[in-house]
Structure formats: C-alpha cells, structure tokens
Amino acid sequence: MLLRINNKQLVMEFLSRNMPITLNIIGIINNLPEVEVYVDNLQKPNGVLVKRNYFHYIYTEDNNFIDKLDGFFTDGYYGFSGVEAGIADKIKTKLTADWENPCTLYWLKDNKVNIDLIKNTPQNVLIKDVEVIDQLYEYRHKGSLEAIKRNIIERPSSAIYVEDEIVCWCLVHEDNSMGIMYTKEKHRKKGYGIDVALDLTNKIIEAGKIPYLQIVNGNNKSRGLATKCGFEECGKVSWFGIVVGTPT
Structure with missing residues (x-):
C-alpha cells in the first residue's frame, strides 16, 4: 500500500x-x-x-x-x-x-557552460508571444497555452528576436527540464538554436538548478544540438x- x-x-x-x-x-x-x-x-x-x-x-x-x-x-x-x-x-x-x-536523458554534469559560443544576443521570452509559441508547439493540447504562460512567467526562458519578431525560443517546463525549443523555418541554420540553448542553460545554472533535457528517440537534430552545448547522455x-x- x-x-x-x-x-x-x-x-x-x-x-x-x-x-x-x-x-x-x-x-x-x-x-x-x-x-x-x-x-x-x-x-x-x-x-x-x-x-x-x-x-x-x-x-x-x-x-x-x-x-x-x-x-x-x-x-x-x-x-x-x-x-x-x-x-x-x-x-x-x-x-x-x-x-x-x-x-534519452541528457544533463550538464559539471554545470559549466561556454557562453562564449553565443553569436547572437538572446533575451527573455515576452509574454505577448505565448500564443505564437503554443500554436507551433509539437505537443499542443487543451491546456498547453496556460502551461506555456506559466513557464514564461515563473521560470527562465530565452529567445532571439528579429525586428521585434520572436524567431527562436526555448523554455523550462514545470519539471525544470528544458524544452519547447523551436526556430521558425526561414530563420533556421543561423545558429539561433545554440544561442538560446546556451543562454537558457546559463540562466538555469545561475538560478542554482541543474540543466537537463529529455529528447525523444530519433530526434537527431536535438541530440546534436545538446551535444554541441556540452550535455551528456545519462540514461533512458x-x-x-x-x-x-x-x-x-
């Protein structure tokens, strides 16, 4: 029992x-x-x-x-x-x-991040963009809009804005895992994903937490990005x- x-x-x-x-x-x-x-x-x-x-x-x-x-x-x-x-x-x-x-579970074992690799300057996600993020969320569901809103308000976030338009972002879920990363199609292959991932990782460390993420098997792009940012596989x-x- x-x-x-x-x-x-x-x-x-x-x-x-x-x-x-x-x-x-x-x-x-x-x-x-x-x-x-x-x-x-x-x-x-x-x-x-x-x-x-x-x-x-x-x-x-x-x-x-x-x-x-x-x-x-x-x-x-x-x-x-x-x-x-x-x-x-x-x-x-x-x-x-x-x-x-x-x-597959990944974490930053030694809590050290190389922010010198950031080429563009990220900023926090603005709450006004919550609907854009929700509409492009792969696992969008009935309660995802409110969940994303809480993530933006209550936890660290990172985004690249081009002419006031959000074009790339990454958030922290309610279990403290990194996720909901997305880059708009016309802004891909510009290194924005690495920029926001490293920036968010650094913010998590500064908040006294351990950066980690869960990547669905077969998502090789996310796996490659995590490796570039210094994350190590630590379990299934x-x-x-x-x-x-x-x-x-």
Missing part, C-alpha cells in the same frame, strides 16, 4: 541521492507544492510516486514498490512522465500501456500511458 506523505524534505533527500534520473521529480515537487506525493514507508521510503493530474512521476530501485501500484489506480487512463526505462518496463508488464514515447527514460480496467 502506498501512503501519502507531507514530509517533502525526507522525499527530497531520497531523490537527491539518485540524480540525475530523479531531476524531473525534484522539479515537479519544488515547482508545484500542491502535487500529491506517495511513498511505501513514511520514515524510510524505498520509492516515490508523484501524482500530477493525468501524469505520474515515479522512481524506485525496489520491485516491491512497483507491486504496490496494484490497487492504486481505479478504472481510467493514466500517464507516466520521464520514467527510468527499466522501471517503465516493469510497470508495463503489470499494467496495459496504450502509448509510449521513449526518450519513457513517457507512456496506461489503461486500467474498463474506463467509461
């Missing part, structure tokens, strides 16, 4: 011992204190499960913790975000998966959905 816990410090101590694979869970708890957090033991947890609306975040090295997912979910559809690949595979053997996006993770019972 999983138990809801309010002692976030104890949870953070557990998660901090298992970075970088737990960086997304640390980010979601820090940024969204209202999320529900569950453990198997209130004094000495062997795993952590965070519930955030449709999505869930989980980390454990104990198979018994995964067994405790039995009975946690009622009939319905549920998502899992950035779960370490081995844990994801174990969950999918117990519960029926209905979609999956395998990713998965975003996936499950179906429990017979949802109505």
Whole structure:
C-alpha cells in the first residue's frame, strides 16, 4: 500500500541521492507544492510516486514498490512522465500501456557552460508571444497555452528576436527540464538554436538548478544540438500511458 506523505524534505533527500534520473521529480515537487506525493514507508521510503493530474512521476530501485501500484489506480487512463526505462518496463508488464514515447536523458554534469559560443544576443521570452509559441508547439493540447504562460512567467526562458519578431525560443517546463525549443523555418541554420540553448542553460545554472533535457528517440537534430552545448547522455527514460480496467 502506498501512503501519502507531507514530509517533502525526507522525499527530497531520497531523490537527491539518485540524480540525475530523479531531476524531473525534484522539479515537479519544488515547482508545484500542491502535487500529491506517495511513498511505501513514511520514515524510510524505498520509492516515490508523484501524482500530477493525468501524469505520474515515479522512481524506485525496489520491485516491491512497483507491486504496490496494484490497487492504486481505479478504472481510467493514466500517464507516466520521464520514467527510468527499466522501471517503465516493469510497470508495463503489470499494467496495459496504450502509448509510449521513449526518450534519452541528457544533463550538464559539471554545470559549466561556454557562453562564449553565443553569436547572437538572446533575451527573455515576452509574454505577448505565448500564443505564437503554443500554436507551433509539437505537443499542443487543451491546456498547453496556460502551461506555456506559466513557464514564461515563473521560470527562465530565452529567445532571439528579429525586428521585434520572436524567431527562436526555448523554455523550462514545470519539471525544470528544458524544452519547447523551436526556430521558425526561414530563420533556421543561423545558429539561433545554440544561442538560446546556451543562454537558457546559463540562466538555469545561475538560478542554482541543474540543466537537463529529455529528447525523444530519433530526434537527431536535438541530440546534436545538446551535444554541441556540452550535455551528456545519462540514461533512458519513457513517457507512456496506461489503461486500467474498463474506463467509461
């Protein structure tokens, strides 16, 4: 049985011992204190499960913790975000998966960024451009406009503007991962992607955080950009959905 816990410090101590694979869970708890957090033991947890609306975040090295997912979910559809690949595979053997996006996790291990590589001067994303960003977002959905607005207001961002038009940008998600990067087609191959990535990485470091990102497998352009910016591969993770019972 999983138990809801309010002692976030104890949870953070557990998660901090298992970075970088737990960086997304640390980010979601820090940024969204209202999320529900569950453990198997209130004094000495062997795993952590965070519930955030449709999505869930989980980390454990104990198979018994995964067994405790039995009975946690009622009939319905549920998502899992950035779960370490081995844990994801174990969950999918117990519960029926209905979609999956395998990713590779990258982080800046030594928290050092070479801002001398920036050729154009980025600036923060202006809130007036939230609709432009949402319209061009690959994973646009019903709540993405509001989520992007919060990302711009509450976390670091970086963009290139040409004659007051936003042409390239990168944001930080609510789990503190870098993402939503995009360059408008006529402004590609000008190095803007590297500029905003390095600028945003530097802002994250200055804010006392660890820069990291999750790249969908097969996205070779993003992988190449991350490598150029000094990021190192540090694990395989998965975003996936499950179906429990017979949802109505």
